[in-house]
Amino acid sequence: MSFDKIIGHDNIVIFLRTAIKNDKLTHAYIFDGQDGVGRKLAAMEFAKAINCKKNIDNSCEKCSSCVKINNNNHPDMKIIEPDGKSIKNKQIEEFQNDILLKPYESNKKIFIIESADTMTTSAQNRILKILEEPPKYGVIILITQNSYSLLPTIRSRCQTLKFNRISKEKIKRYLIEKHGINEEESRILASFSDGSLGKALNLYGSEEFKNRREMVIDIISEIINGDKLKLLDFTSFFQDNKENINEILDFFTIWFRDMLLLIETSDEKYLFNSDKIIDLQRHTSNLDYEKIPKAVNIVEETRKNIDANVNFDLCIETMLLNLQEV
């Protein structure tokens, strides 16, 4: 329950609880970190703890304030979500008026602004005006993926808390303990979670995720078999899964890494893809050891080129052909 629900951000939780307990809240916070890492959950728990009528530095989950926040109908707690792809000027205008009205039933009035780094400069300037003369009762939490998209004048008036990726081990343990997912699947989900519990849970039960992984294993089999024409048949798979390209490239590098590990240690314990040991063994016996790091380089080079907006199809074709020629 409450702050205890937050996984992997112990220092941040301690910091926030101490601030509430010592009555040292600042007017504005930036919760910065990648998607799915738990920023909004932490903001909600923070809001509940601040306004809880029973407990001092944590939510009780039972008082009228906690219940209202959980039901999203607390009059003194507002969440501003992007309208479409970004936070619109009009939303911030409403916020500007709203924050000037005193809290209705609590000591603090809390605003959580999601994707705050998508605000336009004029919207940010409106926020800045509030931050220059914040009302005593106001607590604003800006949730960002890249806090540097905010004006430096906003950043300097906020307390920035950096939410780092959660360790794979913590994610794995959470999946096993809280969701009853078996050890092997938990390890795979954690490996591909990119340090985000949200992503790990999304991947769980995702057929697409499983299919993409199987497909990459098939492609690597073809690369090792050496049939050039067949290999280019796979380009449509990449086109169809363009938005998941980073995950697909991760499948490749993690697979190659497992091949190296298997050759070096022959210990299955450290493999990410331990459920695919037979395929891994087949691949390692058919590909020379010194070729594997070269293959990893080719994949990482492809990732860089795609990030740099080099033509997607060209990147993929080049990668497939180069991988076969290592």
Ligand SMILES: [Zn+2]
């Ligand atoms: Zn409460």
